[in-house]
Amino acid sequence: MSKAIPSLKVLFTGNEKKYIQDNIGRVLDSGYLTLGRYTKEFEDNFKKISGTKCALAVNSGTTALEIIFRILDVDRRDVLIPSNTNFATAIAAVNAGARPIFYDGDAFPNLKSIERKITPKTKVIVVVHIGGYICENIFEIKKLCIKRGIFLVEDAAHAHGSEINGVAAGSIGDFGAFSFFPTKVITTCEGGMIVASNNEFIQKAAIYRDQGKDESGIRNILPGNSWRMSEIEAVVGLAQLKNFHKDTKHRREIIDLYYKELNKLPISFPKTSCKPSGYKVIISVKNEKEATGLKTFLKEQAISTGKGVYDIPLHLQPVFKKFNKSKLPISEKFSKIHICLPIWRFMKKQEVKRVCDVIKLFYSR
Numbered sequence: 001m002s003k004a005i006p007s008l009k010v011l012f013t014g015n016e017k018k019y020i021q022d023n024i025g026r027v028l029d030s031g032y033l034t035l036g037r038y039t040k041e042f043e044d045n046f047k048k049i050s051g052t053k054c055a056l057a058v059n060s061g062t063t064a065l066e067i068i069f070r071i072l073d074v075d076r077r078d079v080l081i082p083s084n085t086n087f088a089t090a091i092a093a094v095n096a097g098a099r100p101i102f103y104d105g106d107a108f109p110n111l112k113s114i115e116r117k118i119t120p121k122t123k124v125i126v127v128v129h130i131g132g133y134i135c136e137n138i139f140e141i142k143k144l145c146i147k148r149g150i151f152l153v154e155d156a157a158h159a160h161g162s163e164i165n166g167v168a169a170g171s172i173g174d175f176g177a178f179s180f181f182p183t184k185v186i187t188t189c190e191g192g193m194i195v196a197s198n199n200e201f202i203q204k205a206a207i208y209r210d211q212g213k214d215e216s217g218i219r220n221i222l223p224g225n226s227w228r229m230s231e232i233e234a235v236v237g238l239a240q241l242k243n244f245h246k247d248t249k250h251r252r253e254i255i256d257l258y259y260k261e262l263n264k265l266p267i268s269f270p271k272t273s274c275k276p277s278g279y280k281v282i283i284s285v286k287n288e289k290e291a292t293g294l295k296t297f298l299k300e301q302a303i304s305t306g307k308g309v310y311d312i313p314l315h316l317q318p319v320f321k322k323f324n325k326s327k328l329p330i331s332e333k334f335s336k337i338h339i340c341l342p343i344w345r346f347m348k349k350q351e352v353k354r355v356c357d358v359i360k361l362f363y364s365r
């Protein structure tokens with residue numbers, strides 16, 4: 001049997017490992033283990049990727065979202081959230097006191113569903129760039145938000161370096177949140193980033209990040225938390241930034257190759273003109289039976305497809321049951337018929353070809 005192909009690999013180059021080892025040594029020798037020069041350098045470099053004036057590193061993507069929601073004062077207000085997203089998007093809003101209102105969609109938001117769910121209580125609409133793909137109608141959603149006086153928050157946890165019409169993920173809405181969880185295209189082991197072009201907002205976020213303390217360092221003026229990123233995590237993130245553009249180009253070539261090899265089959269890729277981050281390669285098939293059959297067939301050939309984005313829509317998750325007011329048929333269908341194909345940083349083109357050959361074999365039987 002051919003070598004197994006996992007759904008993803010978390011990899012570092014030799015140079016990156018050397019940079020990490022050397023600089024963790026420097027961090028330990030300096031005695032500054034948190035909120036030091038590496039975190040600042042990571043933030044300064046990351047804002048070039050998000051295309052925003054400011055960036056603030058925190059301890060997770062979930063925290064990045066929660067701080068944004070707290071600053072926007074969503075308490076007892078509604079936050080519109082796609083049902084097809086990670087638990088984090090909704091729990092961050094709930095923890096900030098909001099009621100999550102789930103809207104429908106597949107890989108992309110359904111605009112009609114969003115419009116139907118807006119009420120005078122709506123404070124924020126969240127768009128999640130699922131798998132690193134930005135939806136074609138993001139600027140229409142932005143216009144709608146401006147017209148209705150609603151904030152647009154981008155959950156860009158998957159979308160480091162994604163862009164549409166030359167605009168980077170994170171700089172389209174009012175505020176953006178990124179994750180550096182190990183599976184993401186840049187990782188700090190655990191970590192997140194808040195991005196915005198509003199400096200006052202970021203200064204407030206910095207207060208939330210460090211136990212709500214003002215510049216005196218002794219007065220707690222906001223209900224913050226210990227939400228800091230450590231210097232060691234910032235070093236791990238910085239190490240990958242040097243190769244980021246090369247990596248993104250490679251990931252996009254992988255996606256293009258999948259598309260070229262598979263576009264004659266009865267499957268579909270997300271339809272968008274965006275340049276994705278390459279976090280995920282998402283395909284949709286005819287129905288659940290076909291999706292299960294294809295995943296099993298791939299597994300028999302030692303090819304793993306891992307988890308979907310996402311297998312259970314949030315409005316059906318037990319923890320959010322009390323907020324579930326309606327059926328969301330597009331999300332429910334999408335959760336059953338999509339598959340994420342293998343992709344990682346240094347995936348070889350022969351590995352993509354092998355995955356594609358197995359998929360072609362599945363459809364030729």
Ligand SMILES: Cc1ncc(COP(=O)(O)O)c(C=O)c1O
Nearest residue numbers: 060061062086088157179180181
């Ligand atoms: C869409 C989305 N938002 C937010 C998060 C939360 O990020 P973290 O795990 O860094 O808290 C994730 C995590 O994978 C995610 O997929």
